Amino acid sequence: MGNKIKNVVINTLYKGWATLNEVSFSYKMKNESWVNQKRESYDRGDGATVLLYNKVKKTVILTKQFRVSTFLNGNDSGFVLETCAGMLDNDQPEACIIREIEEETGYRVNSVTKLFKAYSSPGALTEILHYFITEYSEDMKVNEGGGLDSEHEDIEVLEMPFEFAVNMITTGEIKDIKTICLLQYAQINKIFNNS
Numbered sequence: 001m002g003n004k005i006k007n008v009v010i011n012t013l014y015k016g017w018a019t020l021n022e023v024s025f026s027y028k029m030k031n032e033s034w035v036n037q038k039r040e041s042y043d044r045g046d047g048a049t050v051l052l053y054n055k056v057k058k059t060v061i062l063t064k065q066f067r068v069s070t071f072l073n074g075n076d077s078g079f080v081l082e083t084c085a086g087m088l089d090n091d092q093p094e095a096c097i098i099r100e101i102e103e104e105t106g107y108r109v110n111s112v113t114k115l116f117k118a119y120s121s122p123g124a125l126t127e128i129l130h131y132f133i134t135e136y137s138e139d140m141k142v143n144e145g146g147g148l149d150s151e152h153e154d155i156e157v158l159e160m161p162f163e164f165a166v167n168m169i170t171t172g173e174i175k176d177i178k179t180i181c182l183l184q185y186a187q188i189n190k191i192f193n194n195s
């Protein structure tokens with residue numbers, strides 16, 4: 001595989017809050033012929049997300065916020081139910097998600113369990129997302145959450161039974177891939193069943 005691409009040239013088409021690059025390269029096809037390709041790649045850094053769950057109450061914490069890209073594509077309200085998530089901003093993934101948990105949900109946790117990392121949309125984004133899970137309890141609550149006013153974040157914090165959340169995948173009320181991934185991880189690994 002090492003010799004499959006050569007002559008990689010990156011041309012920045014737009015640099016604003018994030019960066020849109022056009023990448024030109026030569027690619028060796030299965031039949032050994034070389035073809036020239038150009039692909040647009042959007043770079044907004046990497047991120048982290050977490051499933052916050054309470055084993056005793058059998059609940060999870062989700063966030064609800066306005067996501068303009070979904071508004072442009074079929075989501076009339078623009079609001080999306082998601083697991084807590086944030087961009088790394090030069091932090092290690094663990095430190096990032098612990099910070100985001102407190103900013104977005106108001107819970108202060110000391111540690112998180114790393115699950116896996118996955119590309120969010122490999123056809124278009126550079127982003128790799130680090131997935132975590134951790135337990136929360138009432139005594140960890142230090143504020144109301146909601147996100148940073150300085151960044152105009154306006155996040156609603158929702159605590160709900162795990163089964164409600166899982167059912168919302170079927171009804172279409174949850175349609176965010178990282179959230180579906182984490183809820184299904186919890187189902188597959190029966191995290192609420194082991195005592």
Ligand SMILES: Nc1nc2c(ncn2[C@@H]2O[C@H](COP(=O)(O)OP(=O)(O)O[C@H]3O[C@H](CO)[C@@H](O)[C@H](O)[C@@H]3O)[C@@H](O)[C@H]2O)c(=O)[nH]1
Pocket residue numbers: 017018045046047048049085086087088100120127129151152153178
């Ligand atoms: N000015 C400006 N600000 C932006 C832009 N895009 C995002 N922001 C701001 O940057 C901050 C990002 O908040 P985070 O909580 O760090 O990230 P996130 O948007 O929740 O992203 C998380 O979820 C995404 C969606 O699943 C992930 O893609 C991402 O990696 C991360 O995990 C927010 O205040 C948001 O308003 C933009 O184009 N322009």
Ligand SMILES: [Mg+2]
Pocket residue numbers: 084085086087100104
């Ligand atoms: Mg966020």
